Amino acid sequence: MDLVEFENVSMRYGEEGPMAIENISLSVRENEFVAVVGPSGCGKSTLMKLVTGLAPPSDGYVYLGGKQVSGPQQGVGMAFQASNLLPWRTTLDNILLPMEIVQDYRHRFRAEKATFQEQGRALLARVGLAGCEDKFPWELSGGMQQRASICRALIHRPSLLMLDEPFGALDAFTREELWCMVRDLWQEEPFTVVLVTHDLREAVFLADTVYVMSKGPGRILVRKPVDLPRP
Ligand code: ADP
Ligand code: ADP
Numbered sequence: 001m002d003l004v005e006f007e008n009v010s011m012r013y014g015e016e017g018p019m020a021i022e023n024i025s026l027s028v029r030e031n032e033f034v035a036v037v038g039p040s041g042c043g044k045s046t047l048m049k050l051v052t053g054l055a056p057p058s059d060g061y062v063y064l065g066g067k068q069v070s071g072p073q074q075g076v077g078m079a080f081q082a083s084n085l086l087p088w089r090t091t092l093d094n095i096l097l098p099m100e101i102v103q104d105y106r107h108r109f110r111a112e113k114a115t116f117q118e119q120g121r122a123l124l125a126r127v128g129l130a131g132c133e134d135k136f137p138w139e140l141s142g143g144m145q146q147r148a149s150i151c152r153a154l155i156h157r158p159s160l161l162m163l164d165e166p167f168g169a170l171d172a173f174t175r176e177e178l179w180c181m182v183r184d185l186w187q188e189e190p191f192t193v194v195l196v197t198h199d200l201r202e203a204v205f206l207a208d209t210v211y212v213m214s215k216g217p218g219r220i221l222v223r224k225p226v227d228l229p230r231p
Pocket of ligand 2: 086089
C-alpha cells in the first residue's frame with residue numbers, strides 16, 4: 001500500500017512567485033525507505049512541508065495514508081539538520097515530548113508516564129544512548145544529539161518518519177556511524193522513511209528507492225530502485 005502519494009503537485013510561494021516544485025508525482029510504500037536527492041534550492045524542503053501539511057500545494061494532490069493532507073500531521077515524526085532539543089530538558093524528557101503533545105498520547109501521558117519513560121529508555125538504549133537519559137543536550141556531542149533527535153521523531157511510532165538532512169552537520173566519521181544506526185533501526189523493525197539529502201552516497205547507502213530532483217522547476221528525473229549490495 002502507498003503511504004504517501006503526490007499527484008501532479010506544484011507549489012509556488014505567493015501568487016506571483018516562481019514554481020518551487022512543478023508537476024511532481026511520487027509514491028512511498030508502507031515501510032519503504034525513500035531518499036530524495038537534489039541540489040540546494042531544488043524543492044526538497046517544499047516537498048517536506050507538503051507531506052507534513054505545513055503548506056498546501058498550489059496545484060495537485062498530496063495524500064498520506066489514503067487521506068488528502070490538510071493541515072499539520074501529528075502522525076509524522078521529523079528530524080532536521082539541527083537537533084532542536086530543548087535545552088532545559090533532559091535527553092529522556094526531550095524524546096518524550098511527542099507523548100505529551102501528540103493527540104493519540106497526550107491524554108494518557110500523566111497516567112502512563114512510567115510506561116512511556118520505560119519505552120523512552122529502551123529506545124535510547126537501542127541507539128547507543130543508554131546512560132544519557134538524565135543528561136542535558138549541552139552534555140551530549142553533536143552525534144549524540146542527532147541520535148536523540150531521531151528517537152524523539154520515532155517515539156510515538158509515527159506512520160511516517162521525515163528526515164531533512166539530519167546528518168548534514170556531522171563530521172564524516174560520526175555521519176557514517178549514524179547512517180548505520182538508522183539502517184539498523186529500520187532493519188530491525190521497518191517503518192516508512194523519507195530522507196531528504198543532497199548527499200547521493202548517503203541516499204544510496206540508506207534508501208530502497210532514490211528520487212532525484214533537478215534544480216529550477218524541480219522535476220523528478222529518476223525513480224531508481226537501489227539494488228547495490230549494502231556493506
Ligand atoms: P531545497 O530544500 O531543495 O533547498 P526549497 O524547497 O527550500 O529547496 O526551495 C525551492 C525553491 O522555492 C527555491 O527556489 C526557493 O528559493 C523557493 N522558496 C523556498 N521557500 C520559499 C519561501 N518561503 N518564499 C519564497 N520562495 C521560497
Ligand atoms: P514543562 O516541563 O513544564 O512541560 P518545558 O520543560 O517545556 O515545560 O518548559 C518549562 C518552562 O521553561 C516553560 O515555561 C518554558 O517557557 C520555559 N523556558 C523557555 N525557554 C527556556 C530556556 N531556554 N531555558 C529554560 N526555560 C525555558
